[in-house]
Amino acid sequence: MGFVAARLHGQIPMGRYEVLETVALADCALEIDGVDLDDLFATAARALAELMVDPATLARDVERHVDLAAPALDLLLFDWLGELIALKDVEGAAFPEVEVHVESGTPCRLRGRLAGGRLHGDATVALRADPKAVTFHLFRLEPCSGGWRARVVIDT
Amino acid sequence: MKTVPIADCIWEIPPTEKAGMRVPARIYASETLLAGMDAGVFEQVTNVACLPGIVGAALCMPDGHWGYGFPIGGVAAFDAQDGIISPGGIGFDINCGMRVLRTSLTEAEVRPRLTELVDALFAAVPTGVGARGFVRLDDASFGDVMREGAGWCVRHGYGWPEDLEATEGGGCLPGADPAHVSARALARGREQLGTLGSGNHYLEVQVVPPGGVHDAAVARALGIEGPGQVLVMLHCGSRGFGHQVGTDYLRLFDGAMRAYGIVVNDRELACAPFRSPEGQAYFAAMTAAANTAFANRQVITHRVREVMSRVFARDPRELGLSLIYDVCHNTAKLERHVVEGVARDLVVHRKGATRSFGPGAPDVPAAYRHLGQPVIIGGSMETGSALLIGTTHAMRETFGSTAHGAGRTMSRAQAKKRVWGESLMQDMERRGIVIRAASKSGVAEEAGFAYKDLAAVVDVLHRLDISRKVVSLTPMGNIKG
Numbered sequence: 001m002g003f004v005a006a007r008l009h010g011q012i013p014m015g016r017y018e019v020l021e022t023v024a025l026a027d028c029a030l031e032i033d034g035v036d037l038d039d040l041f042a043t044a045a046r047a048l049a050e051l052m053v054d055p056a057t058l059a060r061d062v063e064r065h066v067d068l069a070a071p072a073l074d075l076l077l078f079d080w081l082g083e084l085i086a087l088k089d090v091e092g093a094a095f096p097e098v099e100v101h102v103e104s105g106t107p108c109r110l111r112g113r114l115a116g117g118r119l120h121g122d123a124t125v126a127l128r129a130d131p132k133a134v135t136f137h138l139f140r141l142e143p144c145s146g147g148w149r150a151r152v153v154i155d156t
Numbered sequence: 157m158k159t160v161p162i163a164d165c166i167w168e169i170p171p172t173e174k175a176g177m178r179v180p181a182r183i184y185a186s187e188t189l190l191a192g193m194d195a196g197v198f199e200q201v202t203n204v205a206c207l208p209g210i211v212g213a214a215l216c217m218p219d220g221h222w223g224y225g226f227p228i229g230g231v232a233a234f235d236a237q238d239g240i241i242s243p244g245g246i247g248f249d250i251n252c253g254m255r256v257l258r259t260s261l262t263e264a265e266v267r268p269r270l271t272e273l274v275d276a277l278f279a280a281v282p283t284g285v286g287a288r289g290f291v292r293l294d295d296a297s298f299g300d301v302m303r304e305g306a307g308w309c310v311r312h313g314y315g316w317p318e319d320l321e322a323t324e325g326g327g328c329l330p331g332a333d334p335a336h337v338s339a340r341a342l343a344r345g346r347e348q349l350g351t352l353g354s355g356n357h358y359l360e361v362q363v364v365p366p367g368g369v370h371d372a373a374v375a376r377a378l379g380i381e382g383p384g385q386v387l388v389m390l391h392c393g394s395r396g397f398g399h400q401v402g403t404d405y406l407r408l409f410d411g412a413m414r415a416y417g418i419v420v421n422d423r424e425l426a427c428a429p430f431r432s433p434e435g436q437a438y439f440a441a442m443t444a445a446a447n448t449a450f451a452n453r454q455v456i457t458h459r460v461r462e463v464m465s466r467v468f469a470r471d472p473r474e475l476g477l478s479l480i481y482d483v484c485h486n487t488a489k490l491e492r493h494v495v496e497g498v499a500r501d502l503v504v505h506r507k508g509a510t511r512s513f514g515p516g517a518p519d520v521p522a523a524y525r526h527l528g529q530p531v532i533i534g535g536s537m538e539t540g541s542a543l544l545i546g547t548t549h550a551m552r553e554t555f556g557s558t559a560h561g562a563g564r565t566m567s568r569a570q571a572k573k574r575v576w577g578e579s580l581m582q583d584m585e586r587r588g589i590v591i592r593a594a595s596k597s598g599v600a601e602e603a604g605f606a607y608k609d610l611a612a613v614v615d616v617l618h619r620l621d622i623s624r625k626v627v628s629l630t631p632m633g634n635i636k637g
Contacts, residue, residue: 019569021567021569021570022194022567022570023196023222023567024196024222024223024224024567025194025196025221025222025223025228025564025565025566025567025568026221026223026228026355026356026564026567026568027223027224027568028568028569052285052286053285075407075410078407079407082403082407085399086340086343086344086396086400088285088286089286089343089344089345089348089395089396089399090340090343090344092286092288093286094285094286118286119284119285119286120284120286120287120288126595126596127284127285127286127354127594127595127598127637128285128595128597128598129285129354129355129568129595129597129598129601130284130285130286130353130354130355130637131285132248132249132396132399133248133399133400133402133403133406134403135224135225135244135248135406135424136224136244136406136410136422136423136424136426137223137224137225137244137422137423137424138422139423139424153224155224155247155248155249155399156354156355156568
């Protein structure tokens with residue numbers, strides 16, 4: 001089953017995210033909730049993509065796979081979002097649709113499949129911000145009553 | 157947090173206000189600007205005051221606002237032997253900076269062709285998320301860019317030799333070493349030379365308004381004759397290359413500082429001793445990114461000259477398109493300053509702050525040495541910008557530093573709720589400002605109301621004598637990401 005088809009079979013992230021409007025004025029502070037780690041990481045990726053582009057205007061003709069390992073879960077989230085920001089520059093693409101599997105442990109591991117499209121070359125693509133980096137300012141990832149919650153400030 | 161006025165426009169937060177403060181924190185602001193500063197400024201500037209090896213005080217300029225790690229507008233000097241270096245004191249957009257070119261054109265000459273000019277600039281200078289430039293670099297030539305900065309561009313025909321003299325540090329800071337740069341940083345930056353980026357980055361056609369010359373003699377020395385003269389200003393940095401260098405070393409320092417027994421109040425202030433292997437590696441990589449930013453602004457300058465030459469059918473030298481100056485505002489530089497009568501080597505971090513060296517100081521171009529270093533303060537796309545000149549007093553008061561812009565008063569998300577980008581663009585056009593942008597929402601984020609009153613910020617700098625007013629500039633046309 002192709003990735004986009006898989007998405008239509010119930011693997012859409014359930015999580016939510018909110019932009020914290022009064023934090024770090026020149027940047028973008030996000031609070032992200034997920035029912036589990038997979039959901040949180042996928043929702044964080046969606047939030048990042050929606051920061052870059054209106055996803056409704058972006059093609060879904062680029063697929064990528066990502067494998068990462070980190071010594072702690074929060075660093076895995078830092079690296080995951082950093083990877084997506086780097087792909088924006090290296091590939092010139094954003095990926096609003098993501099499927100992620102996160103394994104806790106030592107090290108923590110992540111396998112992700114990304115679907116998205118090129119940011120330039122199509123005038124109908126509605127560009128937004130150009131995220132520069134993930135910061136450690138107010139950065140946290142922790143379990144909460146509904147699953148997991150993260151706070152991330154993106155330098156834009 | 158208790159702020160004590162210690163002089164006109166200087167407010168001090170004593171070290172007793174927060175556990176771990178090694179020095180006071182000092183905020184430079186009028187009473188009105190101080191009252192308008194968000195809580196993040198006070199929290200962050202006092203966090204900076206806790207860092208090892210800090211000298212004098214942790215400073216925040218009048219354009220200060222909540223950033224990450226340091227506040228925006230933050231300045232701190234650390235002893236070069238015992239102090240630290242921190243990516244959070246520089247920012248990810250290493251050597252983000254401002255550049256301004258004079259022209260011999262008047263508003264009357266430019267106004268009839270303004271739309272054509274702005275459209276041509278927008279076509280020639282890639283903007284927005286994911287944009288790629290026209291310069292193609294292999295690993296070896298990218299290494300040369302890192303080592304040579306703007307000099308590489310001039311050597312390859314993307315500038316005039318005299319551009320280098322009019323650039324901070326000659327457009328090339330010493331100590332860059334590509335060996336300390338990751339393959340990921342190379343991959344991110346390889347195709348971005350000559351691109352503007354997004355956010356508050358811009359390329360702007362400006363004019364000196366009536367009454368805009370505050371110091372005619374200094375203005376004349378900068379090549380500005382009076383109202384009606386058109387200038388071109390640009391604001392951008394090291395793009396994805398610098399962003400990745402910052403990311404790589406923030407991540408490294410986050411783990412490494414434990415080995416050095418360093419504890420910070422904000423994880424974004426992760427740091428390493430300047431003389432440690434990690435600190436030296438970051439300094440070499442950060443300098444490589446700073447030089448790449450100089451090169452980026454130089455390539456854009458080349459594009460501006462090409463476009464204006466085409467639009468006005470005259471050679472760029474006939475158009476008087478020479479560089480007035482190029483300043484950094486996100487760097488750490490090794491500088492010698494006199495502290496309590498003793499010359500000391502310091503690692504001066506400026507994050508959203510500009511160098512403001514006075515007359516006779518080193519690294520001020522020969523043509524300006526009797527005046528001081530030109531200072532470029534970028535304002536909002538609606539309200540304008542300012543040129544100032546560095547002062548001797550800044551060398552004593554702020555490690556030769558001043559503000560970098562107007563400073564935000566509200567977040568990007570808040571600004572977008574108050575105005576639509578498209579309607580703002582139409583409104584600006586009715587007011588005679590032609591704007592082209594890769595992102596309409598990005599225009600809304602940069603609305604004038606999202607920024608402090610630039611004149612109020614500049615007045616404080618002038619009153620403090622950490623830089624002096626020379627010329628005010630108003631926008632005619634703007635391109636952004």
